[in-house]
Amino acid sequence: MTLILDPDDPAGWREADAPVRDGAGSRLTDGLNPQQKAAVEYRGPALLIVAGAGSGKTRVLTHRIAHLIETREAWPSQILAITFTNKAAAEMRERVQALLGDSAQGMWISTFHSACVRILRREAESLGLSSTFTIYDSADQRTILKRIIKELNADTMGFTPAGAQSKISKLKNELADVETYARNVNTNDPQELTFLEIFRQYTRRLREASALDFDDLIAETVYLFRAFPKVAALYQRRFRHILVDEYQDTNHAQYSLIHELTRPVEPEIVAELDQHGVLVRGLTDRNGRIPGASLTVVGDSDQSIYAFRGADIRNIAEFERDFPGAEVVLLEQNYRSTQNILSAANAVISNNFDRKDKKLWTADGDGDKIVGYTGYTAHDEAQFIADEIEALHRDGVAYRDIAVFYRTNAQTRALEEIFVRSALPYRVVGGTKFYERAEIKDAMAYLIAVANPLDELALRRILNTPKRGIGPATETAIANYAEQNELSFRQAMRHAGSLGLGPKVTGAITALADVLDEAAAMLVPSQAGIDAGTNEGAAKVSDVLVHLVQRSGLIDALRNSRDPQDETRAENVDELVAQTRDFDRENPGATLVDFLTQVSLVAAADEIDDESGTVSLMTLHTAKGLEYHAVFLTGIEEGLLPHQMSASEPGGPAEERRLFYVGITRARKRLYLSLAMSRAQFGEVAVAMPSRYLQEIPDELIDWKQSPGMATSRGGTQPRALNARRGSERWGGGFESRRDLDRFSVTRAPTTKTEWANKVTGTVRDNGDLTLEAGDRIRHTDFGEGRVTQVTGEGTKRIAHVAFDTAGQKKLLIKIAPIEKL
DNA sequence: AATATGGTCATTTTT
DNA sequence: TGACCATATT
Numbered sequence: 116m117t118l119i120l121d122p123d124d125p126a127g128w129r130e131a132d133a134p135v136r137d138g139a140g141s142r143l144t145d146g147l148n149p150q151q152k153a154a155v156e157y158r159g160p161a162l163l164i165v166a167g168a169g170s171g172k173t174r175v176l177t178h179r180i181a182h183l184i185e186t187r188e189a190w191p192s193q194i195l196a197i198t199f200t201n202k203a204a205a206e207m208r209e210r211v212q213a214l215l216g217d218s219a220q221g222m223w224i225s226t227f228h229s230a231c232v233r234i235l236r237r238e239a240e241s242l243g244l245s246s247t248f249t250i251y252d253s254a255d256q257r258t259i260l261k262r263i264i265k266e267l268n269a270d271t272m273g274f275t276p277a278g279a280q281s282k283i284s285k286l287k288n289e290l291a292d293v294e295t296y297a298r299n300v301n302t303n304d305p306q307e308l309t310f311l312e313i314f315r316q317y318t319r320r321l322r323e324a325s326a327l328d329f330d331d332l333i334a335e336t337v338y339l340f341r342a343f344p345k346v347a348a349l350y351q352r353r354f355r356h357i358l359v360d361e362y363q364d365t366n367h368a369q370y371s372l373i374h375e376l377t378r379p380v381e382p383e384i385v386a387e388l389d390q391h392g393v394l395v396r397g398l399t400d401r402n403g404r405i406p407g408a409s410l411t412v413v414g415d416s417d418q419s420i421y422a423f424r425g426a427d428i429r430n431i432a433e434f435e436r437d438f439p440g441a442e443v444v445l446l447e448q449n450y451r452s453t454q455n456i457l458s459a460a461n462a463v464i465s466n467n468f469d470r471k472d473k474k475l476w477t478a479d480g481d482g483d484k485i486v487g488y489t490g491y492t493a494h495d496e497a498q499f500i501a502d503e504i505e506a507l508h509r510d511g512v513a514y515r516d517i518a519v520f521y522r523t524n525a526q527t528r529a530l531e532e533i534f535v536r537s538a539l540p541y542r543v544v545g546g547t548k549f550y551e552r553a554e555i556k557d558a559m560a561y562l563i564a565v566a567n568p569l570d571e572l573a574l575r576r577i578l579n580t581p582k583r584g585i586g587p588a589t590e591t592a593i594a595n596y597a598e599q600n601e602l603s604f605r606q607a608m609r610h611a612g613s614l615g616l617g618p619k620v621t622g623a624i625t626a627l628a629d630v631l632d633e634a635a636a637m638l639v640p641s642q643a644g645i646d647a648g649t650n651e652g653a654a655k656v657s658d659v660l661v662h663l664v665q666r667s668g669l670i671d672a673l674r675n676s677r678d679p680q681d682e683t684r685a686e687n688v689d690e691l692v693a694q695t696r697d698f699d700r701e702n703p704g705a706t707l708v709d710f711l712t713q714v715s716l717v718a719a720a721d722e723i724d725d726e727s728g729t730v731s732l733m734t735l736h737t738a739k740g741l742e743y744h745a746v747f748l749t750g751i752e753e754g755l756l757p758h759q760m761s762a763s764e765p766g767g768p769a770e771e772r773r774l775f776y777v778g779i780t781r782a783r784k785r786l787y788l789s790l791a792m793s794r795a796q797f798g799e800v801a802v803a804m805p806s807r808y809l810q811e812i813p814d815e816l817i818d819w820k821q822s823p824g825m826a827t828s829r830g831g832t833q834p835r836a837l838n839a840r841r842g843s844e845r846w847g848g849g850f851e852s853r854r855d856l857d858r859f860s861v862t863r864a865p866t867t868k869t870e871w872a873n874k875v876t877g878t879v880r881d882n883g884d885l886t887l888e889a890g891d892r893i894r895h896t897d898f899g900e901g902r903v904t905q906v907t908g909e910g911t912k913r914i915a916h917v918a919f920d921t922a923g924q925k926k927l928l929i930k931i932a933p934i935e936k937l
Numbered sequence: 938a939a940t941a942t943g944g945t946c947a948t949t950t951t952t
Numbered sequence: 953t954g955a956c957c958a959t960a961t962t
Contacts, residue, residue, distance in 0.1 A: 199952080228952055253951080329952055424951060523949055528953095545951085579938095586938050718952060736950045760949055774950080797948065797953045 143182045143214065147175070154444040155179045158188070161438035163362075163431070164413040167475045168460070168780035169451030169742065172413050176358055177207055179411065180222070181214040183356055192221040193355040195376070195408075199364065200718040201226060203740055207360075223354070227369050228329065228716050231336040234350065235327070236708070241343050242335060245325040247708050249567045250715035254551065256280050256317075256328055258572065263316045269309050279313050286314070287330035288366040288425030290337060293318045325569045333368040340375040348380045348388055352398060354408050361740070362414030362434075366425035373410065374437075380405035410438060417464050417473065420736060420774050422766060449475045451742055453482025456786050459812045460779040466811050467769045475780070484818040488789045489805070493526070493750075496791045497533035499820070500747050503787060504539060504730060507745055512785075514540055516744035518731045520778050522756045526749060527732055529795075534730070538914045544723055544733040550714055554673065554684040558691050559714065561663040562656075565634045566707045568605040575604070581672030583623040589616060593624070605631075630666045634659050638707055649704060656710045657695035664688055735774045738781050746782035748775070751790045752803040775808050788817070885936065887915050887929055892937040895919065900937070 144152045151171060154164050155178045166172035180196065183189040198204040204224045212219045223230060232250070239246040251259075260276040260283075263269075286296060293314050300307050321327065327335060340347035357376055359365070365373070380388070382403035389395050398405045414431045422428070435441045449457055457475040464470070486503070490496030504517055519530060519541075527543055534541045549555060557580045563573040579585040592614050597607035611624035637659050641652025654662075664670040673685035698710050723731060723741070731743070735756075750756060756775060761767030779786060794803045805823045887893065891903045893915070901919030906929070915929050 226952070332952090420950075421952090423949080525948075525953095582939075584938065588938085716952075734950065755949095758949055770950095795953085799953095 143178045143185060147171075147178070148448055150444050150446050150448075151175050151178075154446070155182050157442050157444070158409070159440065159442055160407065160409055161434070161441035162409075162411045163434045163441055163443045164411065164446060165431075165443065165471075165473070166413050166415055166446045167449060167473055168415065168418060168777070169449040169475070170446035171448075171450050172360070172446060173203075173207065173210070175446070176360065176411075176413060177210040177214060180211050180356075180358065181219075184215060184218060189356050190221070191219055192223075193353065194222040194224075194358070195230070195354040195356070196222065196224040196358040197227055197230065197360060198224065199226065199361040199740060201229065201716065201721045202718070202723060203360065204229075226716065226718075227365075227372070228332050229712075231332040231372070232712055232716065234336055235332065235339070236712075238339055238343075238346055241346055242339055244327075244335075245567060245569065247325070247567045249324065249326040249563055249570045249573065250332070250712065251321065251326050251328045251572070252715065253280065253329075254556075255326075255572055256283075259317060259320055260313065263313050263320075267309065267312060267316075269313060272306060272309055274309065274313065279310065279317075282310065283314055283317060284328075284330050285425060287328075287334050288368050290334055290368050290371060292334070292338075320571075323569065324571050325567055326572070330368070333366075333372055337368060337371045337375060340372075344384055345387060347375060347378070348384045348405075349393065350376060351378055351380050351408065352388065352393070352395065352405050355398075356411070357408045358411040358413070360413050361418075362412035363416050363419040363428060363431045364414075364421045364424075364426040365430050366421075367427055367430075368425075370427070370430045373412075377407045377410050377438075379407040416470060417467070417773055418739065418777050418780075420739060420770060420777060422770050423764075445473070447473060447475060449477045450479075451783050452477065452780060453480065453784060455481050455484060455816050456779060456782050459485055459786070459816050460776055462813055462816075463772060463779065463808055463811045464776045467772055469769075482784055485786045485788060485812070485816050487809075487817045487819040487822060488787065489819075489821045489823045490789065490791045491793065492800075493529035493791045493794050494533060496749060496789045497529045498537075499789060500530065500749065500787070501533050501537040501539055503747070504745075505537070507785070512744055514728050514730045517747075518733065518738065518741070518743040518745075518781070519747040519749060520733060520735050520738050520781070521749045522735055522758055522774070523750075524734060526755075530732060530749070539730060540728060541730040541732055542724075542727065544731050545737050548717075549687070549690075550717070552684075552687055554687055555691055557669060558660065558664055558688050559711075561631075561634075561667060561669070562660060562707060563711060564605070565631055565638065565659065565663070566711055568631075568635070569603055571604045574608070577667070578627070581668050583627070583668070584620055585623055589620055589624070592616065627667065630663065633666065634663050637662065650706050651704070653706065655695075655699040656705075656707050657692060657699050659707060660692055660695050664692070735778045739777050742781050742783055744783050745785035745787070746778070747787045747789065748778045749789050750794070751775075751788050751806040751809055752794065753806055754801075754803065755794070756806050756808065772808060775806075788812075790823070792823075885929060885934075887936065893917065893934045894937055895934045 144155050147155065151174070154162065154175045164172060164175060166175070176196070180194055183194070184191055196204075196207060198207060204226060208219070208222070208224045211222070211224075223233075225233070235242070235244070235248070236246045239248065257276045257280060260279045264274050264276060264279065286292075293311070296314060297311055300311050302308065321331070340350070354376060357373065359373060382399075385395050385399060385403055385405055395405065400406050412431070412434060416428050416431050419426055419428050419431075430437075435443065452460075452475075454477050457477055461474050465472070488496065488499045490499055500519060504514075507517060508514060521527065521530070524545075531541070531543070550559065557577060560573040560576040560580075563570050564577060567573070575590060578590060593604060593607050593611075596602070596610065596614055597604050600607070600610075602610070605628075608624050608628045611621045611628070614621065614624075616624075637654035639653065640650050644651030644653065670685060670688055673681045673688065676682075695710065698705065698713070702709065735748075757768050757771035761771050788809065790805055790809075791803055793800050795801070809823075887903050887906055889903055889905055892900060893903060894900050895917070898917075898919045899921055901917040903915050904918050904924075905916040906914070915934075916924070918924055
């Protein structure tokens with residue numbers, strides 16, 4: 116008889132109605148190809164799904180989960196599904212819900228980091244950590260390391276915050292903590308000893324602040340499970356089916372975590388669980404063990420692009436060895452892209468040796484050719500993209516179905532300049548994030564200081580923000596007092612009177628301490644809430660934030676400032692308040708710590724709003740896992756893709772090729788490859804060469820609107836032979852020297868497109884309240900004279916549709932376009 | 938303690 | 953180029 120247990124159900128368990136019905140869940144396998152069907156229906160200890168790009172792996176995963184539940188082989192609460200981003204998790208949850216309805220409640224579908232935070236907050240006590248621990252992001256890490264390096268004078272030995280940060284991160288991803296490192300350190304090497312001291316201090320400071328960095332979230336969870344088998348057993352018992360997406364991008368710590376979670380629970384521990392009232396009935400095998408959870412991993416080693424973050428391709432390559440009895444299913448049929456796109460992808464990736472051959476194919480036909488374009492400059496390239504996007508849009512492609520990818524965030528500048536001018540609705544995903552702005556970090560630091568009073572970093576940040584006359588000297592005085600009296604920084608602030616400082620400074624410190632105390636008091640739940648273990652009666656996050664930014668004077672300081680940028684900053688803080696309101700509304704009963712966790716763990720891709728009507732701009736890394744009708748891959752140049760920095764790293768060029776492969780395979784119907792002949796690196800204009808990867812795509816797949824060879828021929832500075840025959844000589848591209856570029860630009864006719872593209876400046880014009888209406892004639896610095904045909908939009912976003920006499924139809928932002936009314 | 942100024946610096950991808 | 957830091961000035 117099959118017993119089914121719902122660990123979250125107080126009733127605990129019940130007998131299944133009957134053995135699993137034949138045919139139950141068959142609607143979940145209808146319409147799947149044989150491999151997909153096998154992956155959904157496989158039952159056993161371990162399953163590896165090798166899923167090529169676009170092969171419907173999300174479909175397989177969601178159907179597999181739904182199938183497990185519908186056939187009554189698992190309760191939702193016994194499922195743990197790990198995805199790469201929160202957005203992917205949300206999407207998976209939605210799709211399972213669509214298949215199952217309400218019976219999907221109670222599953223854990225989240226990222227590695229979110230799942231670990233959830234476990235760690237619950238079990239914080241075992242680790243001697245506050246359950247309100249702060250999560251430090253890389254900027255926080257850097258701040259702390261900067262201080263440590265300065266105090267140790269380690270910079271003289273060549274240590275930089277960034278260097279130490281990446282070294283610490285690597286160690287933690289390998290599950291090496293300070294003591295492990297200390298044991299293996301070469302004591303004759305002063306470099307190593309200094310690093311050990313940095314690592315020690317760093318670890319100590321985080322501990323004192325009750326803070327964890329991103330890598331700790333995973334590593335500490337593994338330590339927790341290893342040190343406390345009973346705690347581990349709770350989760351091992353609970354999760355009977357564990358599914359991991361993007362397995363090729365897991366690092367050693369994440370791999371170990373999965374290993375711990377899929378361990379069987381030994382009989383003696385089962386007995387202990389039983390004694391403590393944990394339900395184990397129906398879960399044990401005949402030896403009294405709870406068998407290890409069934410593990411499903413999905414991955415594609417061709418899409419491994421996070422080696423720099425410790426991702427270990429061996430995790431997927433050696434899966435069968437690590438999990439004996441594993442079944443392997445290969446998904447090669449692609450349901451996303453046209454054959455031309457897939458052929459290009461296949462051709463590129465086949466240049467990576469040391470991989471299992473895998474060829475993507477589709478039954479849907481060749482589709483359009485890939486479009487290639489070589490601009491003279493990055494602006495020229497951007498203009499081509501903007502024009503093509505407009506053309507696609509006129510053909511009925513929605514803006515949200517279009518994406519522009521690039522290797523480095525710095526490449527957004529030229530794209531944004533042109534897009535703004537062309538009045539193209541776009542959104543940069545990731546990059547300089549909202550939460551990285553100084554004023555937002557300030558406001559967040561107030562919240563953190565309230566949630567985790569031990570967090571000295573947050574306290575120091577707000578100590579003199581807004582300016583209240585507390586300088587470095589005062590800060591040190593408080594820190595010293597805290598140390599001498601064995602108090603926390605926060606407690607020392609309450610004793611400001613004993614510091615022997617001036618009345619003004621003392622008052623400022625006390626005032627700040629009071630504001631924080633008031634906010635903390637607002638967060639205490641009512642007696643009823645405390646009794647019930649809920650957050651009932653506690654103030655909402657938004658109310659606490661409003662209290663803090665108002666009483667601390669932060670918002671007033673920004674509003675009353677004479678710095679014009681502070682107006683925007685104040686608006687940003689208001690936006691943060693609005694976001695906390697949304698959070699309160701969407702998560703009733705959630706705590707401040709819940710909010711802070713959510714903010715800490717947002718990924719770039721999480722920001723994408725599928726409903727928005729904008730073109731998405733993002734890095735190739737962020738693009739992983741996404742798909743668009745039309746994709747623009749930009750800056751396909753040597754030095755950029757592959758990136759210069761990757762050249763020296765082992766496996767670097769191969770990983771860059773995978774990055775290119777990932778980009779190509781995001782496109783459903785239209786793929787554009789573009790590059791520029793010259794690129795501004797920092798102030799300086801540098802010559803760019805076409806990427807080696809371009810040559811790996813068969814000629815006949817690309818329709819060059821302007822090939823590298825053609826672009827070179829324009830100035831007549833290249834040997835004739837290079838442009839004698841187009842196609843065979845495509846790779847003559849690239850200017851020989853800076854001189855060539857200079858000559859090139861003076862020889863061109865002043866009216867060509869590239870001429871004005873070069874003139875685009877970084878400064879933003881402001882036409883004030885210039886008003887235009889249909890029929891007006893205007894003059895544009897680049898396009899010449901034209902007539903306004905229509906005006907749309909509101910306020911600063913008013914757009915003039917202009918028919919230029921020579922340059923054709925254009926859309927211009929009235930406020931900033933370089934135009935004048937005639 | 939707060940601001941202004943000039944000089945130096947590095948520039949990959951991110952949960 | 954622009955972010956960041958150290959120094960000089962108020």
